[in-house]
Amino acid sequence: MKCFGCGEVEPHGEEPAETSVRILPVGRAAWCRGVAPTPGVPGGGEADASVPLRRQTPTRVGGCCLAGLLPPPRGDGAPLHSGVPDTPLSDRTHRVEEEVLEEEVVLEEEVVMEEEEVLEEEVVMEEEGVMEEEEVLEEEVVMEEEVVLEEEVVMEEGGGDGGGGGEEEEVLEEEEVHSCPAEYAGESVPQALMASQHRGDPLRPQMEMEDLSDYSVYSQLTDEELLQLAVERSLSDHQMTSSSSASDPPHRPDPLTSRDNPNCDPFIDLYKALRRGEEVSPVQAVIMDGDVAALMDLVGRRCSSLMEPNHDGWIALHDAAYYGQLHCVAILLKAYPNSVNSWSLMNQTALQLAAGRGHVSCVDFLLKHGADPNIANKDRETPLLAACEQPNQAIVELLLKFGAQVNRCNVQGETCLHVACRHGQLNLCRTLLEAGADLNRKNIYGLQPIFTAAQHGHVDLINLFASKGADINGQAPDGASPLFEACKNGHISAVEALLSLKADANRAMKSGLLPLHAAVQNNHSRIVSMLIPLTSMVRVRHCGISPLHLAAEHNRDEILALLIQAGFDVNSRLSSDRSAMFEDRRSTALYFSVINGNLEATEMLLAAGADPDLDVFNPLLIAVRFCWMEMAALLLHYGANANAQIATEPCAFPAAILLRMESLPMLKLLLDHGCDAATCFDCPHGGKTHPPITPAWRPAEEMRASRVTPPRQCIQFCEAVSGSRSAGPIISLLLEYVGHIHLCSRLLDVLDRRSDWKPIKRKALPPHPLMQLCRLKIRHQVGVRKLKLLHTLPLPVTLVRFLHYDVQCSLF
Template identity: 65%
Template sequence: RLILSLPLRSNMASSEENLDDYNIYSKLSDEELLQIAVERSLADTHLPPSSSSSSAAPTQTNPKLRQRHTPPPALRPPPAPRPPDISNSANPPTALSQFLYRGFKSSWCFSIFVLRQFSPLQSLIISGDAEALMDLVQRRCSSLMDPNDEGWIALHEAAYYGQLQCVRILIRAHPKSVNRCSLKNQTALLLATERGHISCVDFLLRHGADPNIANKDRETPLFTACEHPDEAIVELLLRSGAQVNYSCSQGGTALHEACRYGRPKLCRLLVEAGANLQTKNIYGIQPFFIAAQHGHVDIIHLLAQKGADINGQAGDGASSLYEACKNGHTSAVEVLLSLKADANRSTKSGLLPLHVAVQNNHTRIVSMLIPVTSRVRIRHSGISPLHIAAEKNRDNILELLIESGFDINAELSEERSRMYEDRRSTALYFSVYNGNLEAAKMLLEAGADPNLDLFNPLLIAVRLGWVDMAMLLLKFGANANAQISTQPSSFPSTILLNMECLPMLKLLLDNGCDARPCFDCPYGQKPHPAVTSSRHAPQRYIQFCEAVSSMSLCRVTGLIISMLLDYVCHVHLCSRLLEVLDSCSEWVPIKLKALPPHPLMQLCRLKIRHVVGVRRLKLLHTLPLPARLIRFLHYDVHCSLT
């Protein structure tokens, strides 16, 4: 930790004082001199001239890993003027001693030093003080070769910060250290490459640096130069014998990285140097795949001309075309298709490029893939693009697929259907489930069958009270008497799911929902057994009288029964229904409504509707009958025949 509170002098009163001050330091070790040198430099540079004593500067601790950032030259202030040399025959001044009275060359170095807690040696290298470093070399200071806690020696620091003069001094002093590795197996060459210091890279290569020493992740300087794209450094490394096909721990090569960052010139250099286009990383990905994945058209052209595998697939079966489609690279998809990329190669999950383009809402790409995608392969995949478009609410793409003639009633394969708890199978189901009225209308108008799913889509609309959706489905023939196989009832499940919503109930009854089973009770006028809700009890059919007499419906039970009576002939109310109606004096007329005889007009209306049949009720308006009679048959509540 730095000690910045030592008594320091910002101004020298006389040459005697200067000599005395210097004599104090003459007996100190190199490490002590460096420590005091930095402290004196900080004080001389940053304290006002009138200060007679220095104040302690707060030191901040950064718990994060080492982070080095070299400031742009334009931000560096001009170096502080050097003080006049002090003549002393007994202790001649050196660059190191002058460093004691000289400030840092930039305010940035000050902030880095204080905040990062760099050692005096690191700070000397950061500031690029070659003269002071030369003094340490001449003194044979052991700290130059002592590693820090990361295994870095002075050469690593100089290479990282791009201090060429310091690198020169250190290499000439310790030539064998040129390939010295840190604890992460980093050489000075790799660090200089990572930071893009081309002059240091060039010097190190000319003085014995091995370009094929990799770090612990097996990343060589060449790999790093492509990871931080630098064409000049790549050329230097290749001329110096860098192995172009060396793979990192993830299996990637320098060409993989050049393709990732979209550098055609780098790719060309690597290919001409012998880069293997078929090398796969641990995920089975080739360089061409990465170029397509990132939409780099120039590189796609280049590698294709050099013999890359256009239809190569990754470990999960994804092809280059699949990846370009997934990421929405329209130009890349266009180029790949012109190169005869196979649009019918599926992933291991069975998905084709068209599927993933629909999923990610790339309309232009979908339009390019439709003509080249096999409908047979789509059937084999077990899922239609229509399913995905409906599930993701891609209405524009859904319309495009419908116009292109895709099977509106295609069903999910059994395996894919089991992925959903409700065992859905049609595109229409997805649209209804999403509440997408516009998409549902498009599918129904194109010929979608609303009764193919195990769980009828109408049941969803009824349960959620979506009257408009239910009306649309019923208009196109949805089964108003649909049942739930997992929850059997003696009457239509459409009534069971939302009978308290009277407008929905009337809509169902108007469209042929059979109300008669609601009054077919096996107990009749006899006492009803108590309802058991134990999970271990055997499954039994739910009776209407049990459902309508629940506490949640007690306020509208009478209204529900009254509406149902309008759609049946002579029925008998069971003892439980009578008990419910007797609980409210306002419901007494409803009991009378159930008693025979029924009005002849009601019986005729029911007979006509029965003869017409449920599926043709929507065609009643085409009968050659008066308009008032048609409204009567439709249960128009505003119609009066009196």
Template identity: 65%
Template sequence: MMAVSEVNLDDYSVYSHLSDEELVQIAVERSLCEKLHEDPLPSTVPFEPIGLDPDWRRPDPLRHRAYDPSSRPPPLDLPCVHQCVKPPNSLSQFLYEAPRSQLSPLQSLIINGDAAALMALVRQSFGGLMEPDNEGWIALHEASFYGQLQCLAILIKAYPDSVNRCTLKSQTALLLAAGRGNVSCVDFLLKNGASPNIFNKERETPLFAACENPSEDIVALLLRSGAQVNRCSLQGTSALHEACRHGQLKLCRLLLEAGGDLRIKNIYGIQSFFIAAQHGHTDIIKLLAGEGADINEQAGDGASPLFEACKNGHVCGVNALLILKADANLSMKSGLLPLHVAIQKKHSRIVSLLIPVTSRVRIQHSGISPLHIAAENNSDDIMELLIKSGFDVNSKLSEDRSKMYKDRRSTPLYFSVYNGNLQATKMLLEAGADPNLDVFNALLIAVQLGRMDMAVLLLKYGANVNAQISPQLSWFPAALLLKIESLPMFKLLLDNGCDAQPCFNCPYGQKSHPALSPALRPIEEMRHSREAPPPSCLHFCEAVSSSSFCLAAGPIISLLLDYVSHVCLCSRLLEVLESRSDWVDIRLKALPPHPLMQLCRLEIRRLVGVQRLKLICTLPLPTRLICFLNHNTTPHSPEVPLF
């Protein structure tokens, strides 16, 4: 018999030629030698340290990453209990006691690799070694999971028929050892009759586990022992799928050489090549393509390998796929192309790769321009790239896609204004975007947000200052309704041609007005609701007499009077002005006769036209006169920009 000291027990290959009986004897001798150095008292049983979570050592195969070899626990430094003074059978009695800690003494014994104590139990014919716990685990499963080869050898020698025994989740000792990366245990189990094709309740085999937590040595052992390379899990996932997911090039080669099928699909219609592209494993992409993989095979939702690589930002993977002539114009069932998702995820380098190979016709058929996505996601750098590449800044969403938004938006400009992105808005307008294409005018959004800078920019590029909301909410311009409390915004709109005349058109005139309908109170509901239109349109006198704006009503009316000629205030507006003594002058301002200068200014502005008002400042006229025509009493006022 070979002495323990003569064998390098860390290298299983050194003693792989020994018989099972010799292995067991070596294990016992090694354990006894270690005990003599560590503790003068023999046959000690370690306690389990407090706080160890039993679930930590038993990953659930339902969860992927179930067999993470990196989670193999370090050797536990467990305190020992001195030999009991009771008769020899006290050891069995102790092991049968219900443990207070989370792991039983038997489990702790195996975790520590105490082969001597385990051998003592075997010699005593201790029945607890084959008794399953509440998860169906026996001592053999513990030894395999923790990679305790000596304990495993003892148990297989004592109970050879247990080699393929399963836990409640149908896990064999071989599957547990393979999933944990315990090479020597896998080799020993295979040589002692373990079947490589018994699967757990998720139909995951030891080969699947060895690929899920990659181990080349274990995969090679299993394949040599007859493991079925194309056996799939309940999810339809094969070992090759897992090897591709983890980027294991050598494993992929091993599996392909053993007959691995490239065309196996999981329940989502995904092949191995798709997985490799999804995770950006360029070497595997090239390998599988060389083996005949379909580089354009689409998943159940229509996603192509290129689409997934673009979505996940794998620049090298995308480049490799394009070199292999992957089709950049295969769309998802939703109609989105790889270019769309690359923009959505803000992968600018991938966008630059896709632009030259993406069909503009296919983009048009998708119902959404890349510019829409760039604008919605505030991707200014990508937007600039798309504009330089010639994408239409006035492209509209398809009817179906527009209906996905309550406001029925349709242009990239609307998205940028809605997001308050001044830089993107300016970029689009400078590239020729029309601010008047949406059902709900972009200027109204800027006004509603109170963005003076945005409103100035839109007006500069021709936004319709008199745009109405559909369905119509008021008899006067909607822009005035949306920001009625802001005098600076009011003045900006009026200076740029907003029609003030309808504000004084009241069907009741000097007659008594009916009480306000509850549907018209408060006015805020009217201004912010675009879904439920009011029973009737709102008149200006009704809006300004609301309790929300009664304090600002006087200055608002006074400002409006500067932009109209002869008007007659209705009884409700008079009532509002009479509510405060300091508004008497405003009432007088409305009475005729009106100053000739005011009437001349109004007539000149009418003749010039709304769209050309911004050109008044270019006329060869004195600065003071230009300021007068523009209603600027204080030139270069920051509140009232001059174009």
């Protein structure tokens, strides 16, 4: 190694002498032996081990070049001079520094490469260790399955010897329990093992010597190891299931469970629990896995975890019933018979959990061993209600056989018959009725079972309840009947069944709506066709709203045509209270169609005789405001008033001009159909000075009926047009539909803004063309409505076009 300063090299292979130059590392640099680190005091000395070498000050001792360049400090902070003057570093020193830095870079790269090789070797070793652990676990699983099979064979052989076999097993189990010292009786398996080791008690050797047949590999595992084993077994079983063929189904510890409820898989439940981050206890893992041998081992050791409730208040029996592990339920009930009716925090019993999951064998076993079928949870749901919610005929019959009360209700007031009706279970409803279910019991919403059956369209149940005497026309607190609900939900077969049973089609709700209204609103055209002949027009008029209103509001064109064809009044109006619900005080079906922009529905209503001028806010003004040319033309064709006014926005000229004067095609359409243009030039100020213009008028406000603000002053045309950029063309078009008029001073000021508008001022001055005056006179005498019939008279086509403003005066 070279010195940082002088570049002298330390000899290799022999120990240098005391006076030889020796390299001492200082951080990433190195100093000669002649430069000894000084622990902060003048005069040299040994290096302080507590201070990093890179921070210690070198002291000149020998003849190294750096000794004179970097003198050591004094005790007072001033540098000590050794007689050698301070000089800058030479070029040789710079070269030495560059060589040293290059060597350091090479060394660092070699160290990094060595570290990467070590990491790769560690990764390979870890992978080999994981593979070895997986092989060991697979061997353990095979051994456990062999032990379980041997125990099942032993149990089957012992059961075939007669009734004495069971008594002998009970005696053996009692002996095993008594063989365990009393001081370990309340401890879990891992706790008992650890305590026995600390106390010097040969617990495990003693138990293994007394009964080797009860030995299990789980007895040596802690709670955490049991959980890990359960997870690994579940995953390995899942892999075996996916790889095996359909003809060779995987083995399940409890075949009765899959036969009772094939959709219930404990391994899926375990996987979901782990995905949700829920804590699965070792006991729960054993039960979910259906490991009978491990559970018997825990029971034999009187493991306290079997009776300790979890965060939901469940004990081991609840888990066994929930997952449908019949063998586990039998073992736990035999060990703890008094736990059969134990409650969870939600007052759930094992029977209710098993009934709700559809485990028939578990329900049967629990009932035969004293489970109470009438214990309800905090939602007042009994096991019978749970069995009806997840419809299971066999469980319902078992519960009824053991005395379950059939008319108990939950917090919603629903009985088992309500629940069975909701699911459309005909046989289940028959069973409940035979057991004494009340057909007229109402829930908290006042609904009977037949009402629930009609809501969901269960025709068989409607006929069954009707045959048992149910009220077909019974009403809910809001007045709805079963027929109303069936019509609203579109159950055609249910409607037919109710009508065949003489259900009243004119029984209205408290809001006045009939079943026909419900069918129209929800677009059930077939039901509408069935109800139209049975619905009274008098009852419709008393409702305050016609089915036509609902059809037009919701754009039900097909139903609208049916109602018009059936003779419903197209000019029927909403009642005052219903009209007050809308800000624009709409009242006719035509208004609904226009404001929806439904041209076809509007044409159907107008063709059927709908009056376009009945509403407070004329429908024509809606079309003009949104510049719907086709809609406006259709309304004008059927006689809409082009001079309609707005009650909340009075003006001295037609309101339609106020709403859309900027659109010249719309303005011409209005003028062609009788809009009075002369009123636009009737200014009360004339040639006098006009008052200041009021604040800017907002067109959107004319459609709102204000109850608070007083009516505005009458708006003049000159005031409205003065703010428009198209004022000149608007005034010019209006002048063609008037005779002798005078422009007020404000209109003259408006026309003076642009030079190209000056001819418009001359157009207003007399004399006016005689042909224009004659056209105006003829149109006034004939009238707007009769102008549409001019083409039927023997008149020249050019004259008819001229009168309709299709030809200009100069072209006649």
